[in-house]
Every structure is written in C-alpha cells, then in structure tokens.
Amino acid sequence: MIQQKTIRLPQHRRGFHLITSTISRELGELPETGMVNLLIQHTSAALTLNENADPDVRTDLESFTNKLIPENDPVYTHVLEGSDDMPAHIKSSVFGASLTIPITNKQLNLGTWQGIYLCEFRDHGSSRRIIATIYS
C-alpha cells in the first residue's frame, strides 16, 4: 500500500532546524511496518538526520557549513540571485534532498538521538514543500 502527502513547512530562518515532531504530526497515523520517503522539492534546502538533543549541534553545523562552502567564492559565476544562492545549491546536493526512514510499530524508527533536520540554506527562504511517500 502506498500513500502520499504533501507537507508544507512554514518559513524558517537560515540554519539547521529540528522538525521531527512536525513531520510526525503531518504524517498522521502510520502503518504497523513500512517506510517513508521524504523529498524536499527545492534546490537550496535539504533534509538530513542528526542529533536531536543539544541545539549547539545545529548551530555548529550552520557555522561550519558556511565555512566549508562559503559565499562569494571567486569560482562562482551564478551570482545574480544573491551571494547566498550558489552556496545553497552546493549545500543542497552535499546534504541531500531526500530521506528514507523505516516505520516500525507505527512509528518512525529513528535512533534514540536521531532527529529530522530541515536545512535552510537561503537567507530568506520561503515556505518549503515536502512530498511524503509511505509504503506498507
């Protein structure tokens, strides 16, 4: 059995955000056993799994990623959409636009310390759309 839902995330500020509870709520009742694929339909944002406890992990991910893939690198030619745009595209491919998560006992079967992150790479990103495909 396959179900699909569109999840609309409200605008988030640039950075890494824990959205596990939002996603769980939007998915609603889950099947006993299965899996869910989440695809963010944007090329300047990403979805990833990381620590759900200390918020410093999210802050450090943002700081380090900005250093690893900086704005205004002299190699960029795609600069008309703002200095945050080309780095956002690169980060989107490095972190990835989709996640596949097992469902067990009607719940997302993540590790104890794992949460779903929205990675918002634009300074003024808009609302973001995720397609959730649930298999059971």
Place this chain on the structure above:
Amino acid sequence: MIQQKTIRLPQHRRGFHLITSTISRELGELPETGMVNLLIQHTSAALTLNENADPDVRTDLESFTNKLIPENDPVYTHVLEGSDDMPAHIKSSVFGASLTIPITNKQLNLGTWQGIYLCEFRDHGSSRRIIATIYS
C-alpha cells in the same frame, strides 16, 4: 508491484549534467502513484538533484567541488589510477550514488526547479549504468 530496468547512459565529459529527460524517457510509462529508486553502479560518479534552469549552476558545482576535493592532495596514497581517481571516489560518497523520487500522477514528482544530475567525476569516464527500481 515492482519493476526494474537497467539504464545505460552514454559517456559524458567530466562535470555535472542534467539528465531528467533521459531518465524519464528510459523509465517509460510510470504508475499512477509510487516511487522510483535510481542507483548508479559506479564509485567515481554520483546522482543528485539540483537546479534545472541556469547551466551556470552545473559549471559552478564542478569548479567548486574540484576546489573542495582537489586532485593531488598529499594525503592520497591511492594514486595509480590517475590524479582524478581518488577525488572521484570521495565526491561519489559526498554526493551519493542513489536517489529516491516520488511518482505522482504518472510523473516524477520533482520540484519546479529540480532536475536529476549525473555527476561524472572522471576525466574520461565510460558509459554509466543505473538500476531503476519502480514501486507502485
């Protein structure tokens, strides 16, 4: 229902290439609702989603990635297969060998600006093979 197909991409020059229409054509008629997993069976290439509009994004991804993961880094010991080989392996794992994309209304349900990229990391890569697994 599960269907599998092998897609053979012709040789591409080193760089990031938009292959959405090739993949759609090779997949043929898609089910009403489902998902497709694409796995590139190589360790010096990758598949990713990124902007389908401005070709400068592809050029900048190539330039920046070459700077981020350069050739001839002094830490490399795996050097016999050419200076482009070890960086190609690292890039393959950073960008990823597989993609899972929802199918809705018999079409790949990507965002308006999203396309499928073949990332060819070798100077003289050969034809590349992708296994497509379609679920419905």
Place this chain on the structure above:
Amino acid sequence: MIQQKTIRLPQHRRGFHLITSTISRELGELPETGMVNLLIQHTSAALTLNENADPDVRTDLESFTNKLIPENDPVYTHVLEGSDDMPAHIKSSVFGASLTIPITNKQLNLGTWQGIYLCEFRDHGSSRRIIATIYS
C-alpha cells in the same frame, strides 16, 4: 511484502570499513526482485557505497575527510563530548545515514566495484545498529 531486521555491527575502529559480506549474511535469503533500505541509527557514523577493491581508498577517505572536516575547528561550540564528536556529526550528515539498494535475482544489485561501507567517525564508537527494511 515487507520484512524488517535489526543488524548489530560489532565495534569498529575509527575509519571506513567494507561491510558488504556482513550485511548480506545478516539479511539472509533475499527476494527475487525488490530493494533494501539500510538506516544506521546513529549520528556520528554513516553508511556509504564506495570501492570494494583497493583498501587504500578506505584509508584515503579517512585521511581526507579528517582534513575536510577537522577536529578543534574554532567555530565549534559543541565540544564537551570530545574533539572527535562535532566533526563526527557533520560527517554523518555529509555521508548520510541511509542507503537504498536494489535487489535482483535474490542478490544486492551493486556495481562490480561497489561495496557497502560503515563510516565510523568516533575514536571509540560503540556497537552500531542498522534497521534493514526489505521490499518485494
């Protein structure tokens, strides 16, 4: 049809480790056609596909990744769990916690030179848990 299994990997030293045969053995008999999703339930380790032949590729991945995402970067504020912890979180998101692999003729349908890697990013990581979800 969906089957789920929990795979417990023994402790591995920090680095990249080829675990294809362990995973195949733990999965047991596979369906004729399908796919398997593997999720590592940790935020300081990852799963990736890369070369299954020359062990130098694994060594170089470890050396280069340590250089790309170093310990003791001045931007880190999450430092209480050791200098290897914050870089481990970043690497986990860059390499990714999950893999989806097609199954064909009752076997994992990887490329000739592709193997499954456990990426252990902690100096003293513990046993690691993987949830395998098999679709057919």
